[in-house]
Amino acid sequence: MTEPLYRMVYRKVIERIADGTYPPGAMLPNEFELAADLGVSQGTARKALSSLEDRAIVQRRQGKGTFVILRTPENSLFHFFRLRTKTGEQVTPEPHTETITKRKATAAERATLFENPSHVFEITRVRSFEGKPLCMEQSVVPSELFPGLMERAPLKNALYVMFQQAYSCIIISAEEHLHASLADGEMAEFMGIAEGTPVLVSERVTRDLLERTVEMRKGIFVTEDLTYFVEMN
Amino acid sequence: MTEPLYRMVYRKVIERIADGTYPPGAMLPNEFELAADLGVSQGTARKALSSLEDRAIVQRRQGKGTFVILRTPENSLFHFFRLRTKTGEQVTPEPHTETITKRKATAAERATLFENPSHVFEITRVRSFEGKPLCMEQSVVPSELFPGLMERAPLKNALYVMFQQAYSCIIISAEEHLHASLADGEMAEFMGIAEGTPVLVSERVTRDLLERTVEMRKGIFVTEDLTYFVEMN
DNA sequence: TACAAGTATTCTTATATAAGTTTCAACGAG
DNA sequence: CTCGTTGAAACTTATATAAGAATACTTGTA
Numbered sequence: 001m002t003e004p005l006y007r008m009v010y011r012k013v014i015e016r017i018a019d020g021t022y023p024p025g026a027m028l029p030n031e032f033e034l035a036a037d038l039g040v041s042q043g044t045a046r047k048a049l050s051s052l053e054d055r056a057i058v059q060r061r062q063g064k065g066t067f068v069i070l071r072t073p074e075n076s077l078f079h080f081f082r083l084r085t086k087t088g089e090q091v092t093p094e095p096h097t098e099t100i101t102k103r104k105a106t107a108a109e110r111a112t113l114f115e116n117p118s119h120v121f122e123i124t125r126v127r128s129f130e131g132k133p134l135c136m137e138q139s140v141v142p143s144e145l146f147p148g149l150m151e152r153a154p155l156k157n158a159l160y161v162m163f164q165q166a167y168s169c170i171i172i173s174a175e176e177h178l179h180a181s182l183a184d185g186e187m188a189e190f191m192g193i194a195e196g197t198p199v200l201v202s203e204r205v206t207r208d209l210l211e212r213t214v215e216m217r218k219g220i221f222v223t224e225d226l227t228y229f230v231e232m233n
Numbered sequence: 234m235t236e237p238l239y240r241m242v243y244r245k246v247i248e249r250i251a252d253g254t255y256p257p258g259a260m261l262p263n264e265f266e267l268a269a270d271l272g273v274s275q276g277t278a279r280k281a282l283s284s285l286e287d288r289a290i291v292q293r294r295q296g297k298g299t300f301v302i303l304r305t306p307e308n309s310l311f312h313f314f315r316l317r318t319k320t321g322e323q324v325t326p327e328p329h330t331e332t333i334t335k336r337k338a339t340a341a342e343r344a345t346l347f348e349n350p351s352h353v354f355e356i357t358r359v360r361s362f363e364g365k366p367l368c369m370e371q372s373v374v375p376s377e378l379f380p381g382l383m384e385r386a387p388l389k390n391a392l393y394v395m396f397q398q399a400y401s402c403i404i405i406s407a408e409e410h411l412h413a414s415l416a417d418g419e420m421a422e423f424m425g426i427a428e429g430t431p432v433l434v435s436e437r438v439t440r441d442l443l444e445r446t447v448e449m450r451k452g453i454f455v456t457e458d459l460t461y462f463v464e465m466n
Numbered sequence: 467t468a469c470a471a472g473t474a475t476t477c478t479t480a481t482a483t484a485a486g487t488t489t490c491a492a493c494g495a496g
Numbered sequence: 497c498t499c500g501t502t503g504a505a506a507c508t509t510a511t512a513t514a515a516g517a518a519t520a521c522t523t524g525t526a
Contacts, residue, residue, distance in 0.1 A: 004477060005477075005478070006477080006478085030507080030509080031508085040478080040479085041478060041479045041480070042479090042480085044477080044479080047477090054287070055466065056466070060508095060509065061486080062485070062486050062487080062510060063486030063487035063507080063508050063509065063510095064488085064508065064509080065509080066509080079465060082463075084410070086410075172466070173464070173465060174465040175462070175463070175465070176462070176463040176465070177319075177460035177461070177462055177463075178411065178433065178461040179433060179456035179460045179461065180413035180414070180431040180432050180433040180434075180454075180456050181413070181456075182415075198414050198415050199413050199431075200411065200412060200433070201413075223412035223414075224412075226412070227410035227411055227412045227436075228410070228411040229408070229409070229410055229411075230315075230408070230409040230410075230411065230463055231407075231409075232313060232315075232406060232407045232409065233288065233405070237510080237512090239511080263473090263475075273513090274512065274513045274514070275513085275514085276511095276512070276513060276514075277512060277513080279475090279476090280511090293475075294521080295475045295476055295519065295520050295521080296474055296475060296476090296519075296521035297474075297475080297520080297521060297522085298473095298474065299474095
């Protein structure tokens with residue numbers, strides 16, 4: 001019933017990462033220091049750090065130390081952009097067009113996003129791969145959580161890297177719902193593909209370190225040459 | 234350089250599950266017994282059991298014991314059948330038609346499947362949900378690994394449950410490649426849907442406890458009312 | 467039914483050794 | 497003297513053992 005100590009350590013470390021005590025990429029105190037600091041034994045601190053590593057919140061390297069995960073364009077893309085070539089290779093899409101607007105949140109957005117925001121930023125991007133239009137992504141985030149976002153345009157390829165660097169908001173997990181559909185007229189024109197092309201539609205909610213739902217994203221993918229890759233364990 | 238002890242314990246337990254020493258659903262010896270048996274300390278055995286639990290190979294319950302995972306139609310479906318309703322509820326499809334044939338393996342199948350089989354069983358099933366055709370699945374398995382499979386028809390809804398119960402073959406992981414497509418004439422007729430309906434196509438390879446690729450599966454899903462659910466961590 | 471005893475696991479602490487990484491001073495070759 | 501190598505020291509995490517306390521579950525008994 002009561003929370004195990006290692007769980008408490010786990011939470012405390014997450015708190016400290018979230019409040020900037022341990023900034024992105026920073027080295028954490030070693031196991032003994034952390035243990036002494038929180039009044040537990042080294043083994044208990046170790047167990048907490050291990051599960052933080054399992055969740056990809058920190059990285060540990062023998063002989064070096066424990067570091068807060070640093071989102072790079074590479075690992076962010078690898079983790080959250082699931083399109084692969086037919087042979088399984090990673091795809092690096094090139095940004096194409098980008099628009100950012102601020103608008104009122106829809107009822108669904110207000111209900112889902114963190115702190116029931118009244119206003120959101122909507123970031124729409126078309127990306128291409130090897131010259132062909134590849135996907136259209138529309139990302140919706142609470143405006144209060146990302147002040148000054150519009151002034152940062154044009155945004156980098158990897159949104160989540162920017163979220164971490166500029167806002168200390170570390171994206172940890174996401175849920176996606178996929179379905180097959182046909183490109184309608186508007187969509188086709190926007191992306192530069194033929195109307196009626198089969199497309200993979202994804203609707204994602206994204207959560208950060210503090211389990212806050214910080215993004216809703218809709219993606220339209222052209223999967224003529226590519227596939228969406230899923231692992232099940 | 235040398236294999237850690239806990240890793241050895243991990244392997245030994247997997248071996249014993251695979252060779253039937255610990256059959257599906259069976260209780261393993263407790264941590265102290267297992268440790269004594271393999272000549273390690275209880276903490277080391279514990280570490281191995283924990284990682285087996287992380288991989289969903291065993292289930293542990295404080296006060297009860299450690300048990301070999303038992304695939305039930307429920308958990309198998311939950312884990313490997315990813316279609317959900319728009320509100321996120323689990324879907325239980327009803328089997329519709331089923332055909333099993335034995336045939337020569339294609340070059341791709343021979344290259345991918347365990348032990349480069351010359352012959353395979355091909356299980357084709359159409360399933361429906363709430364009266365509507367939902368999906369067509371074509372599962373290909375090496376015939377040598379599943380002797381007498383054809384005599385078992387009609388197969389149950391959950392193939393992997395039967396693999397475990399009848400052949401002690403425990404499915405642990407799978408990789409899937411998804412893309413959007415249009416139902417062609419043959420496909421449409423077979424499933425009872427309109428030609429040109431957008432469908433989600435999945436190509437899966439499935440691995441068992443011993444990391445053997447024991448199945449290749451192609452699925453065609455009608456995602457008009459349903460979505461394919463993916464979690465990213 | 468309620469309670470107590472027994473069993474099994476988890477949680478926590480403690481200690482020791484192994485093994486990677488970095489730093490830096492000492493040393494030798496040129 | 498300068499440069500590069502060597503090696504020790506100090507740091508880190510990783511592995512392993514041992515042992516006691518707390519918690520969860522089962523079962524026997526009143």
